[in-house]
Amino acid sequence: MMTTKWTIDPAHSEVLFKVKHLMITTITGNFTDYHLDVETEGDDFTKAASIEFSADASSIYTKNEQRDNHLKSAEFFDTERHGAIVFTGRSFEPDGEDYLLHGDLTIKGITKPMTVDVEFGGIVTDPYGQTKAGFTVNGKISRKEFGLTWDAVTEAGSIVVSDEIRISCDIQLIKG
Structure with missing residues (x-):
């Protein structure tokens, strides 16, 4: 079977995260500089030979420059020493009508196994003849x-930033 290479279409993709602030609201952020390369057998993603994602940690954007600078500091991502956030996929397996993607996530030099839920939207040819x-x-x-341990507590004892980070990505890949 022939190997097919896919790359991310950044104009039609986004990599978001959400975190609770003061445990009463959710703050959304994203990374503006990221890459994803996938190799499959034909168009079958369950037979992916390689899934490599990386985001430039210093491209974090939360609509607040002071917060973004704090997130880039040694108290969080330490982007001067650990510039990339990397996810390497190991397997893409069916799970009912959806899929599970198993892999290893590395943040701040710490690697942990991670599984994410994936909804496959399908494969189409766009008006320009590109397969997406x-x-x-x-x-x-x-x-x-992952060593992002900065913490603060309000006077009333509320946690400022939750430990749980939710990840939400919409990904469009281009074949070729």
């Missing part, structure tokens, strides 16, 4: 497991 594949990816991690 679409996916919605959802998962969650404990930020503290």
